[in-house]
Amino acid sequence: MTTNPLLDATGVAKNYGAVAALRNASLSVLPGEVHALMGANGAGKSTLVKILTGAIPADAGRVLIRGEARDVRSPAAARRAGLLPVYQEPALIPDLDVLSNLRLTGTPVEPFRAWVRELGIPNLDIRETARDIPLAILRVLDLARALAVEPDVLLLDEMTAALPANLAEKVLEVVRRQGDSGRSVIFISHRFVEISALCDRATVLRDGATVGVVDIEPGIEEKIVEMMLGARIEKTSVAAARVASQGSAAQDSHPRLSVRNLQLGTKLHDVSFDLANGEVAGVVALEGQGQDELFAALAGSIRPAGGTIAVDGAPVKFSHPSDAIQAGIAYVPGDRTEALAMQRSVRENIALPFSAALRKWGPIRVQRERMVVSSAIARLQIDTRAQGEVQRLSGGNQQKVTIARWIAADARTILCFDPTRGIDVGTKQEIYKLLRELAGLGKSVLFYTSELEEVQRVCDRVIVIFGGRVVDTFPVELADEPALMRAAYGLPRGAREDVGILADVRPTPDAEAAS
Numbered sequence: 001m002t003t004n005p006l007l008d009a010t011g012v013a014k015n016y017g018a019v020a021a022l023r024n025a026s027l028s029v030l031p032g033e034v035h036a037l038m039g040a041n042g043a044g045k046s047t048l049v050k051i052l053t054g055a056i057p058a059d060a061g062r063v064l065i066r067g068e069a070r071d072v073r074s075p076a077a078a079r080r081a082g083l084l085p086v087y088q089e090p091a092l093i094p095d096l097d098v099l100s101n102l103r104l105t106g107t108p109v110e111p112f113r114a115w116v117r118e119l120g121i122p123n124l125d126i127r128e129t130a131r132d133i134p135l136a137i138l139r140v141l142d143l144a145r146a147l148a149v150e151p152d153v154l155l156l157d158e159m160t161a162a163l164p165a166n167l168a169e170k171v172l173e174v175v176r177r178q179g180d181s182g183r184s185v186i187f188i189s190h191r192f193v194e195i196s197a198l199c200d201r202a203t204v205l206r207d208g209a210t211v212g213v214v215d216i217e218p219g220i221e222e223k224i225v226e227m228m229l230g231a232r233i234e235k236t237s238v239a240a241a242r243v244a245s246q247g248s249a250a251q252d253s254h255p256r257l258s259v260r261n262l263q264l265g266t267k268l269h270d271v272s273f274d275l276a277n278g279e280v281a282g283v284v285a286l287e288g289q290g291q292d293e294l295f296a297a298l299a300g301s302i303r304p305a306g307g308t309i310a311v312d313g314a315p316v317k318f319s320h321p322s323d324a325i326q327a328g329i330a331y332v333p334g335d336r337t338e339a340l341a342m343q344r345s346v347r348e349n350i351a352l353p354f355s356a357a358l359r360k361w362g363p364i365r366v367q368r369e370r371m372v373v374s375s376a377i378a379r380l381q382i383d384t385r386a387q388g389e390v391q392r393l394s395g396g397n398q399q400k401v402t403i404a405r406w407i408a409a410d411a412r413t414i415l416c417f418d419p420t421r422g423i424d425v426g427t428k429q430e431i432y433k434l435l436r437e438l439a440g441l442g443k444s445v446l447f448y449t450s451e452l453e454e455v456q457r458v459c460d461r462v463i464v465i466f467g468g469r470v471v472d473t474f475p476v477e478l479a480d481e482p483a484l485m486r487a488a489y490g491l492p493r494g495a496r497e498d499v500g501i502l503a504d505v506r507p508t509p510d511a512e513a514a515s
């Protein structure tokens with residue numbers, strides 16, 4: 001590896017009115033390096049990526065590419081300079097099919113197809129309209145589009161955040177190979193397991209400024225968290241919260257939610273399970289195994305073709321999401337753009353479930369709403385500097401707003417679909433603790449997560465879905481990552497097949513030497 005950086009940015013600053021998104025950011029990336037860009041929600045990571053790739057102009061700063069000063073004023077200029085991003089939100093135009101999207105951006109089709117296959121999607125129909133493609137697949141398509149033009153520096157902004165474990169693993173493999181072939185990758189992620197499996201060094205941002213650059217080596221996580229959060233470090237014990245709340249899983253005669261033989265076309269076959277009062281039940285599944293449909297059916301947004309759902313022992317039929325809300329079920333969807341009114345304020349968004357009842361209850365209710373909303377904002381440490389419109393918040397802070405809403409709404413059953421996607425480590429801890437506290441209050445949580453390690457932190461029990469069926473149920477003590485991965489691939493318990501888990505992605509020096 002040469003010591004001359006491929007990309008070298010210093011003193012980068014960007015203000016949005018009174019909000020300083022970046023004050024003094026620097027980032028230096030070597031050829032062949034996978035370089036992590038880390039920081040808490042709102043630290044300025046996405047802003048820096050957007051500046052480096054010509055999506056927005058900087059107010060100050062200098063960018064050198066291969067030692068030459070470059071003024072990257074547009075995405076096209078960035079592409080010419082060899083820099084290509086994959087942003088947090090999917091970039092395909094929703095009303096066009098994939099092929100038209102490729103043509104629009106001058107992406108070579110065959111290399112794109114090859115990358116799509118390589119990334120674990122064997123049967124993409126490029127005539128499919130982007131709007132009809134699930135979020136996780138859209139993100140992979142954005143990555144394939146970027147890879148197809150063979151960039152010198154690939155900038156990935158929380159690329160794996162919306163991906164189930166099998167697709168995330170493919171992405172990590174591809175990223176590592178980019179590094180091995182002398183190309184560089186700037187990798188933003190809130191998942192330490194990925195950073196340590198993949199990255200050579202990390203640059204840490206805090207409040208818009210670079211606070212340090214570290215080599216990734218065993219035990220570095222602690223130091224990075226300290227640098228990221230500064231005075232905000234949380235020393236909470238989720239395990240303690242779990243123990244405290246476990247006794248409260250009341251032995252009522254009826255479970256909170258009882259699902260029997262749920263059917264939906266080819267997506268759900270005979271899904272049955274119970275969710276107890278005061279229980280956090282995890283749902284683990286690879287991409288497209290019916291988890292989206294299961295959550296949508298429980299949230300009242302699609303009607304199952306067969307089977308029954310009972311709430312507290314009483315059968316329910318949902319024709320609309322409002323029916324599920326009436327039954328005390330709150331839904332936090334994985335796609336935050338689905339949940340949020342982007343042009344409304346943080347407060348309005350959090351208070352949405354209250355709004356319907358407002359007229360009926362008058363000023364007392366309004367006051368209570370204010371209190372509840374303020375406490376949810378404080379609890380989740382939502383960065384309200386840009387709160388006029390939710391669309392101006394950082395991705396992680398938007399996600400926190402979707403979560404704050406169900407705390408404020410005081411629902412009895414909470415369906416969380418990958419709620420911590422894009423959330424920084426400090427706030428994640430807060431969310432785990434909060435879920436355990438909610439369980440302690442007798443609330444029930446169904447928790448789909450694409451981060452398997454979260455299961456151990458939050459859940460009492462895990463349901464594994466494969467091919468639209470519940471294939472296994474684990475008490476949390478037995479739900480380690482290899483066991484969950486095996487079950488998620490439809491393998492029987494105890495089978496010894498190597499399905500490759502994240503920890504294995506980065507080859508050991510011995511394996512590297514051997515290959």
Ligand SMILES: Nc1ncnc2c1ncn2[C@@H]1O[C@H](COP(=O)(O)OP(=O)(O)OP(=O)(O)O)[C@@H](O)[C@H]1O
Nearest residue numbers: 016021041042043044045046047386392394395396
């Ligand atoms: N268009 C905008 N108008 C006003 N403020 C903005 C705008 N875009 C970003 N900001 C603010 O700039 C700050 C940095 O945001 P940025 O998206 O870069 O953070 P981030 O580190 O990527 O966070 P996350 O981990 O949550 O994605 C935040 O306070 C955000 O609210």
